[in-house]
Amino acid sequence: AHKHCYGKVRINTEVLRVDKLDNGEYDVRTKNVKTGVEHTVHAKAVSFHVNRRIGKKREVDWPESDKFRGQIFYGYGNEVTGAKFWNKRVLVVGAGAFAFENVRTAIEHGAKHVTLLGRRDGTTCPKWIDMIAFLRPLDENLLTSKSGNMISFECWQNCYKDAGLRTPDCWKDGLLKPPNHTISVSDVAFVAGFHGLFKLEVGEIDHFSADGSGVNLTSGDHIDADIVIKCCGFHLNDDVPKVTG
Template identity: 65%
Template sequence: RTYDLSVRCLTTSRVYNVHAKVVSFNVNRRIGKRRSITWPGAEHFRGEEVYGYANEVLDLKFWGKKVLVVGAGAFAFENLRTAIERGAKQVTILGRRSGTTCPKWIDMIAFLRPLDNYFNTNKSGNIISFDAWRQCYKDACLDTPECWEEGLLKPHNHTVSVSDLAFLGGYYGLVDLRVGEIASFRSDGQGVLLKDGSGLDCDIVIKATGFHLNDEVPAVTGYSKIHSFNLLDFNLNYGAEPLLDGGQHGSQKRQT
């Protein structure tokens, strides 16, 4: 099977017709356009409100500030790290559900531990690592993820975030992990109100609220299903990352 394509140049808008034996799309699936969000009363907020992507935080003055990071995925923990490194007084991560984060050594061991013939690690070692990981949460006075009580490693479609500073910050009282949703900014301009009626003081709000799925490839090709080896059809490849289920450690080797 071969394919005829029309390709438009982004700089000149010229359209080229291409005949190809093989077509491969290498377009990120999970990170499309960002999810934009705002809340009532934003005009009253005296601090800074930005998104945690595309270097929007570069010009923020973090020193001595209380920072609220909205979201519980990998980008949220990246922004937590940035805030702590730049001198924030307090950082709170607020998510609709608790994400899963681990110290670097947990992630590193996933790469270093030996595998059996079925690409599995030793179960006894898994238990030792997980118990030590749980103890890190306890020592840092941070709540363990709710999904652990459901037998899941992490929420569906999430990766496991890697953040030593989340645990160090928790231990020293600089970091808090909260589950909840913002209802509005406070009328006094000093923070936000949550839907449960509680409030949070903050000087900076960083929105790490995720992305919409990228649907361009299905729209272009007309295919809605992907087969083994990332094939949409014969000689038509889509190098998309898989849907991440709750039982998978996102960066563990040899797993998809």
């Protein structure tokens, strides 16, 4: 393989444009992001391996955020690197995979308590539940047994119950996860919930409180916080249409 790949792997390279030629082949214009030097590669085929769902972060804000006495971060791009979580009350806004990742980060760095607030429930599971799904045998149709699925799901429900966490509303509708969501994997969320360090809430922020102590929800409830981490999703990645025209 090294004979075929040697010298053909490029890093620090941005694809600027892909043009299809009359003969069905392609010219790919690239730029070295360090030197700025542009180069054209001729290819018989082009395959894009990019994430369409994760583009630029969805920027959100709420009234009176300037009065907040704590810190506000986005939960992407290493913004929380260096944040002082020790003994702090942390509010993570969002219910997707990035939100649960930031819950883990806050707990592992000594947060006093973490609340995850989403407009709807997300779904997360312990690692062992996730692993069992990959290790269980498959039948001739590449499916696992229904009886085993029921046992795993019952154990999963008990994990929520034992941790004192609310179960996802979508389960009542027979869905494992909300539409357009992924299932997050987080042992820490369940361990922290069991020890009273983590809580799941459903609601929306209306504004930051006037005294700077946290946020007020549209329901009228208040959540105290020292750190707010915004994990409010992404815009669709539109880089490919820009490159191909």
